[in-house]
Amino acid sequence: MKALERHLEERRAQHLEQLIEWLSIPSVSALSEHKSDVRRAALFVQNALTTAGFEHAEVMETGGHPVVYADWLHAPGKPTVLVYGHYDVQPADPLHLWETPPFEPQIRDNQIYARGASDDKGPTFMHIKALEAILRIDGHLPLNIKFCIEGEEEVGSAHLSAFLEQHKTRFAADLVLISDTTMLGPDQPSICYGLRGLAACQIDVRTANSDLHSGLYGGAVPNAIHALVELLDTLHSKDGTITVDGFYDNIEGLSAEERKAYAELQHDDKAYQASLALTALHGEPGYSTLERLWTRPTLEINGIYGGFQGEGTKTVIPNEAHAKITCRLVPNQNPEDILNKIKAHVEAHTPTGAKVTFTPMDSGHPYLAPYDHPAIQLAANAYTHAYGVKAAFTRMGGSIPVVETFSQLFHIPVVLMGFGLNDENFHAPNEHFSLVNFDKGLRTLCYYYKHLPDALSPQSL
Amino acid sequence: MKALERHLEERRAQHLEQLIEWLSIPSVSALSEHKSDVRRAALFVQNALTTAGFEHAEVMETGGHPVVYADWLHAPGKPTVLVYGHYDVQPADPLHLWETPPFEPQIRDNQIYARGASDDKGPTFMHIKALEAILRIDGHLPLNIKFCIEGEEEVGSAHLSAFLEQHKTRFAADLVLISDTTMLGPDQPSICYGLRGLAACQIDVRTANSDLHSGLYGGAVPNAIHALVELLDTLHSKDGTITVDGFYDNIEGLSAEERKAYAELQHDDKAYQASLALTALHGEPGYSTLERLWTRPTLEINGIYGGFQGEGTKTVIPNEAHAKITCRLVPNQNPEDILNKIKAHVEAHTPTGAKVTFTPMDSGHPYLAPYDHPAIQLAANAYTHAYGVKAAFTRMGGSIPVVETFSQLFHIPVVLMGFGLNDENFHAPNEHFSLVNFDKGLRTLCYYYKHLPDALSPQSL
Incomplete structure (x- = not known):
């Protein structure tokens, strides 16, 4: 050596x-x-x-x-x-x-x-x-x-x-x-x-056949961003739990041994929060930070875009809005199955006046x-x-x-x-x-x- | 002549x-x-x-x-x-x-x-x-x-x-x-x-001090897009009513005479919807399309952006997300007052772990x-x-x-x-x-x- x-x-x-x-x-x-x-x-x-x-x-x-x-x-x-x-x-x-x-x-x-x-x-x-x-x-x-x-x-x-x-x-x-x-x-x-595994998808919302003037049409027609926001907000409860039907199915609970081993690693939540300059940590209730990170699945919106993004204001009702999503998966979750469940959720929660396209993307076990x-x-x-x-x-x-x-x-x-x-x-x-x-x-x-x-x-x- | x-x-x-x-x-x-x-x-x-x-x-x-x-x-x-x-x-x-x-x-x-x-x-x-x-x-x-x-x-x-x-x-x-x-x-x-008058603003959400890897941090930290979506979704009820406290204060109801005059204009909702290729019209309950357009106020998200917007996927937890909003106002609504009410709403509904900045912009009576x-x-x-x-x-x-x-x-x-x-x-x-x-x-x-x-x-x- x-x-x-x-x-x-x-x-x-x-x-x-x-x-x-x-x-x-x-x-x-x-x-x-x-x-x-x-x-x-x-x-x-x-x-x-x-x-x-x-x-x-x-x-x-x-x-x-x-x-x-x-x-x-x-x-x-x-x-x-x-x-x-x-x-x-x-x-x-x-x-x-x-x-x-x-x-x-x-x-x-x-x-x-x-x-x-x-x-x-x-x-x-x-x-x-x-x-x-x-x-x-x-x-x-x-x-x-x-x-x-x-x-x-x-x-x-x-x-x-x-x-x-x-x-x-x-x-x-x-x-x-x-x-x-x-x-x-x-x-x-x-x-x-x-x-953890991975399951990715994209959600595209469309409303009218063109962007519309917010003065002339505002109040009477759907807005693609409103529809996307309404749809995306149904994916989690306020406390961070994922609300897609069946998302947590088949996941094995943590053994007492594992919980003990992770607790012994003495993760410092305060220092972790401070190092990220966060006002609070946020995650699924009932789990410690290491348990959330290593043993629980996630559904994260990685990107969102629609309408006017330039300087100043633009009085437009956008007719398109988009979101990119990836899930982190844990043992006994199958990426294809999870994407199908998200798709079903999206279809069940499509807002009034919106057309929603769901596109599955990358996945990994x-x-x-x-x-x-x-x-x-x-x-x-x-x-x-x-x-x-x-x-x-x-x-x-x-x-x-x-x-x-x-x-x-x-x-x-x-x-x-x-x-x-x-x-x-x-x-x-x-x-x-x-x-x-x-x-x-x-x-x-x-x-x-x-x-x-x-x-x-x-x-x- | x-x-x-x-x-x-x-x-x-x-x-x-x-x-x-x-x-x-x-x-x-x-x-x-x-x-x-x-x-x-x-x-x-x-x-x-x-x-x-x-x-x-x-x-x-x-x-x-x-x-x-x-x-x-x-x-x-x-x-x-x-x-x-x-x-x-x-x-x-x-x-x-x-x-x-x-x-x-x-x-x-x-x-x-x-x-x-x-x-x-x-x-x-x-x-x-x-x-x-x-x-x-x-x-x-x-x-x-x-x-x-x-x-x-x-x-x-x-x-x-x-x-x-x-x-x-x-x-x-x-x-x-x-x-x-x-x-x-x-x-x-x-x-x-x-x-109608106008009141515009921008909402900026920030979470961690940097974008974070969704595998390493996902499940334990707030996501700026989730926070923005949660916040924006509190601005309207599902039926299209604006839920900002006091937003509709002081607005005069429509007179029977006005309602009759607008009804006589025989607005064709079916043709209007078809011309915009919409699956449904959407607006405040209890008002006709012309009443919504001419006599009722609106709150429209004109633009939204945050995180990854490129081709493919990026497994990121974004630490910034942004929305641009304009309201259309009707008589007896004051733009400054309305912006203050939206600001108060935003402050009262700031999600866990998010820092929200509210910036008032253009306005008109x-x-x-x-x-x-x-x-x-x-x-x-x-x-x-x-x-x-x-x-x-x-x-x-x-x-x-x-x-x-x-x-x-x-x-x-x-x-x-x-x-x-x-x-x-x-x-x-x-x-x-x-x-x-x-x-x-x-x-x-x-x-x-x-x-x-x-x-x-x-x-x-």
Whole structure:
């Protein structure tokens, strides 16, 4: 380990330079104008993998944004790990709130600021560099490695499932390893063993065949914004409970053991509220903050728009209004079923004079891992090696639809080793990634890869 | 009259060419990027008035967009008419719904299509041309004329009141004449004797200090869009009644006589609904469509925005959401009082975890004219001369704040002779103005100006 760690120190500046080059590519998968940037980011990965010493590096077509594959398969009899990551990033708007431009990475206070720094280019890059270090120092890897770095994670991994099905043999492995989750805190590494799923939709309301003058028509005709507001306000009760019929069906209650474990993490609601400058926290009654975040589903309106948005006033009765919605799902909730229930709710609550269109969009299943698996237990030891503290076992409120995809397709454990922090503004302006976790994370990963073959007895595979 | 009408026929093509030149100037008063266009439109008016034979034409500063003044005061002992109009126009968005660009006027099917064609460049232009015709044919006018053509009507005439107060002597007159209202139908001229007032505001909701990731925070923190939706949905009951405390205070009920007069106009609700492609009309219970439009107040959300509005999905919990609102007011409602009541409502209904800012904006008082005044009765005769049918006496749902300003400042009657039609899409894409009403309207105005001195006995002034 000493030689490895010295190697990582010597190459640190060079590694950061390469990461900055990658972060400079605005690979926003949601926006079609960035299509060629997304591909450029894929080519960067292919090149980085080849340079690191991997073979068969290939940008593979999926029907959407491509997947980058590479492998190193010269450890016969040893386990094969499939490393998953994504090179696409969230849209960067609102741009005016960024202190430095989202695609001009800058290091300040030992943090690297850029869209994608924390989610997920930084952590993905660390796997490449940890394995490259082992290859350079040892001349070989102690196990077999395959990479699957995709470009559609931020838009629901629309093509990945069919793509993996089609190339099932090429991607076959004993274990999937992903770094796209967060640690519990800067000094508290954690192993995430549960993720929420996702179900997205759009609601479009239309009324008259044209915008209308509010003086001439006001009082006698429906207003699309009024209709949308009335409709959206039926989705939650005032206390935060989701009122879509059947939304909570089949969700298992929390065990006393889980409630106890989460309570022991001593989440500080006051500090949490203060850090977000909120006048109050708000969520489903009867659950603590961690329970709400990790074990309860949500229905969030992510965007709303209609009518006049410019300076001043415009006396118009808008004939169109729109809302974008995503739900976070927990085990036993099925995205298709949830979208159907929302659709039925929307149809049952369509206001007078409005025509409502419901469009289902991305979806992903929730996931719960077998957390007593040796590959998951080893992850805890790896963190302890690099951070000097015991890793906590947690769940997470976010969604990685592919986790469920890998689980369903390959029937193998998915290990989630996160290095991001919750306050690193991924999906918001001023996204950043801590270089403390970049450095310690590289050591954690080196330890993990070196010890995995011994931890995994043939029976546990 | 014959010579006048022949003159108007001969000059028709030339008049339309001039009007098209004026309509080509995007004088959008609400948008600061069009400031110089607004001034260009004022200079056009100054030039058109001078060419027509008026004197002292001047672009006068107001602190906002300028007012254009001109006069012809060579009829001592005769009444003085102040002609009011406006050269500013509504914003043209959404641009993609225009069949031809809003500022590239086009004549199709005897309609002129352009932003401002009907509201209010077309009708304002007709006054200039009717009086120019009389000057050319008779060599003089039968009465004194002053023009007050402003550039802030579409943004609530913010500076006009103080401006007129400051130049009270210059603008003093016996009568104000305005063409900025609509006729009841293409073959049914009408004299409008009542207008609704206006009260505008903006509501801004803020929650956390940044947009948040819906996976990591979803379920535990407030969402600014949810808060805005919850707040806005408290402004109306489901049936369309406004639920702001005290909103309807002091409004006089409709007299049996008025209800009968409006019922006799036989408004066709079915055809009205069909023409707007609506699945239902929607408004305050207990009132007919005309009663709702002319005699009842409204509260309309004109615009709403917050969070992600791009393609695809973005799993964000927005920390800001915004709404723009305007109310139409009826006699005995005071704009400041109504805005205070909405503010109090907003404060009383602020949802958990939200910070709400209320910003009052434009306002204007409602107006009811003395409709037995001879200058108003003569207007009916002028329409009968040009259209061959009796003019109806109506009220209108729109607002012209300056009508109340003129009424309060000069204590003189305001005569509203409209030539627009309700389906001419002012304030919406594809605004147009009927050239039938352009032609007949010019004749109506010539008749009116020629006969006004006789109709107005010294006692009636």
